[in-house]
Amino acid sequence: MNTKIDVTAPGKKAEKGGAHPLTKEIREMEKIFTSLGFEIADGPWIETEEVNFDSLNVPKNHPARDMQDTFWVKNLDETVLRTQTSDVQIRYMRKQQPPIRIIAPGRVFRNEATDGRHEAEFHQMEGLMVGKSISIANLKAVLDGFFKKYVGENVKTRLRPGFFPFVEPGIEFDVTCFACGGSDKKCDLCSGSGWMELGGSGMVHPNVLKAGGIDPEKYQGFAFGLGIERTVMAKYGINDIRVFLNSDIDMIKQFN
Ligand SMILES: [Zn+2]
Numbered sequence: 001m002n003t004k005i006d007v008t009a010p011g012k013k014a015e016k017g018g019a020h021p022l023t024k025e026i027r028e029m030e031k032i033f034t035s036l037g038f039e040i041a042d043g044p045w046i047e048t049e050e051v052n053f054d055s056l057n058v059p060k061n062h063p064a065r066d067m068q069d070t071f072w073v074k075n076l077d078e079t080v081l082r083t084q085t086s087d088v089q090i091r092y093m094r095k096q097q098p099p100i101r102i103i104a105p106g107r108v109f110r111n112e113a114t115d116g117r118h119e120a121e122f123h124q125m126e127g128l129m130v131g132k133s134i135s136i137a138n139l140k141a142v143l144d145g146f147f148k149k150y151v152g153e154n155v156k157t158r159l160r161p162g163f164f165p166f167v168e169p170g171i172e173f174d175v176t177c178f179a180c181g182g183s184d185k186k187c188d189l190c191s192g193s194g195w196m197e198l199g200g201s202g203m204v205h206p207n208v209l210k211a212g213g214i215d216p217e218k219y220q221g222f223a224f225g226l227g228i229e230r231t232v233m234a235k236y237g238i239n240d241i242r243v244f245l246n247s248d249i250d251m252i253k254q255f256n
Pocket of ligand 1: 178184194
C-alpha cells in the first residue's frame with residue numbers, strides 16, 4: 001500500500017503543564033519567609049503519637065486524640081497521620097539548639113466530614129522562632145511583615161487570646177479582610193467584621209521546649225500555624241476548600 005506522509009503538516013502540540021496553585025502559593029510564601037531570615041524545614045506525614053501529641057503538651061485525655069479527629073495507622077501502635085505541622089518544631093529542636101528560625105509548610109490530616117470549609121487533608125505553614133529575649137512583639141512583626149508582602153501594604157494583623165496546648169499564652173491572629181478591608185458590611189469573606197481568622201500562635205510552652213531538648217530558663221520562642229488553603233482562598237476569593245484537591249483542570253489552569 002502506498003501511504004503518503006505529509007511531512008509539512010504541523011505536529012500535535014503537547015499541552016503545557018504548570019505547578020498546582022497550592023504549590024505556587026506555598027513557594028511564594030516560602031520566598032517571603034526566607035527573605036525574613038527563616039529556613040525551610042520538613043517532617044514526615046506519618047508521625048508517632050509521642051511527637052504529634054505528647055511532646056506538644058497535648059494531654060492523654062485531650063479530645064483531639066479521639067478517633068473522630070485523628071487518623072490512626074492500622075496495625076501500627078501509637079502512629080498517626082500528623083494532625084498539624086507542629087511536629088516539625090519538635091523534630092527540628094531535637095537536632096538544633098537556638099537560635100532557631102524556621103517555617104515548615106506541609107500536608108496535615110483530620111478525620112472529619114468535608115464541606116466547603118473543611119477537608120480531611122489540607123496544608124499548614126508552621127513557623128518557629130526560638131532564641132534569647134524573643135517576645136510576642138517579634139511574632140507580631142513577623143506576621144505583619146509576611147502579610148504585607150503576601151497581600152499588600154494596607155493589610156493589618158490583630159492578636160487575640162486563644163487556647164492551644166502547645167503555647168502559653170496562646171494567641172489567635174486575624175488579618176484585615178483581603179476583599180473589603182473592613183469597608184463592606186455585607187462582605188461574604190469576613191461577614192462584615194473586617195477581620196479574617198487565619199491561624200493560631202503563641203509563645204512556645206516551656207514543656208514543648210523541654211520536649212525538644214531546649215532549656216526554657218535560657219530561651220523563649222514563638223510559634224504559629226497558618227492555614228494555607230484558608231489564606232489562598234481569601235486571597236483569590238475561592239469559596240470552597242475542596243477545589244484544591246479534586247483535580248479540576250479548569251480551576252488549576254486559572255493560576256497558570
Ligand atoms: Zn470583608
